[in-house]
Amino acid sequence: ETGVTQTPRHLVMGMTNKKSLKCEQHLGHNAMYWYKQSAKKPLELMFVYSLEERVENNSVPSRFSPECPNSSHLFLHLHTLQPEDSALYLCASSQDFQWADTQYFGPGTRLTVL
Amino acid sequence: TQLLEQSPQFLSIQEGENLTVYCNSSSVFSSLQWYRQEPGEGPVLLVTVVTGGEVKKLKRLTFQFGDARKDSSLHITAAQPGDTGLYLCAGAKNTNAGKSTFGDGTTLTVKP
Numbered sequence: 001e002t003g004v005t006q007t008p009r010h011l012v013m014g015m016t017n018k019k020s021l022k023c024e025q026h027l028g029h030n031a032m033y034w035y036k037q038s039a040k041k042p043l044e045l046m047f048v049y050s051l052e053e054r055v056e057n058n059s060v061p062s063r064f065s066p067e068c069p070n071s072s073h074l075f076l077h078l079h080t081l082q083p084e085d086s087a088l089y090l091c092a093s094s095q096d097f098q099w100a101d102t103q104y105f106g107p108g109t110r111l112t113v114l
Numbered sequence: 115t116q117l118l119e120q121s122p123q124f125l126s127i128q129e130g131e132n133l134t135v136y137c138n139s140s141s142v143f144s145s146l147q148w149y150r151q152e153p154g155e156g157p158v159l160l161v162t163v164v165t166g167g168e169v170k171k172l173k174r175l176t177f178q179f180g181d182a183r184k185d186s187s188l189h190i191t192a193a194q195p196g197d198t199g200l201y202l203c204a205g206a207k208n209t210n211a212g213k214s215t216f217g218d219g220t221t222l223t224v225k226p
Contacts, residue, residue, distance in 0.1 A: 042217055099209075105156030
């Protein structure tokens with residue numbers, strides 16, 4: 001148990017569906033991250049929020065829309081996804097958005113797009 | 115461009131054997147971290163190394179940061195089935211805020 005929870009753990013959706021992934025951290029951290037993990041590829045950083053402000057958007061398609069209503073919660077809204085978006089989506093948090101801060105990961109949401 | 119290359123990509127060994135996995139880069143990092151990820155879970159931090167030449171031990175695991183801070187190795191002594199998992203290295207730069215660069219991982223299977 002890392003103190004970062006994600007729901008749902010598994011999600012299957014069609015290309016026309018709208019769904020949301022949720023992440024919650026119980027560590028009192030100020031920074032939260034979304035990563036995409038695909039087979040045989042390194043973790044790809046998607047978004048970073050620091051003190052509820054988006055500070056990083058790594059050229060992610062607009063069909064992925066993040067939301068950070070407070071420092072403990074992070075959402076990833078999904079709309080009109082493609083089959084190649086199927087992957088494990090990992091949420092992480094760290095004390096601050098600093099190079100020396102350890103990132104703590106949640107268990108991930110396994111997403112399958114049909 | 116893959117900044118952190120891990121080798122081997124896959125490793126399958128018998129319980130009791132020793133192994134070493136590598137994380138190499140042409141870039142200098144301010145720190146390097148090793149994570150283990152088990153199936154169905156997120157990565158869990160094992161160690162952070164920050165000083166060139168630094169060696170850290172965690173029970174049967176020995177981590178070394180290269181003198182030039184461009185590479186690292188993880189050595190496991192007398193591997194056990196519980197060591198099975200995906201081992202990831204991640205490098206951080208003090209000029210790059212909290213953005214770490216991850217390697218593509220080494221999948222280790224330890225057979226009983």
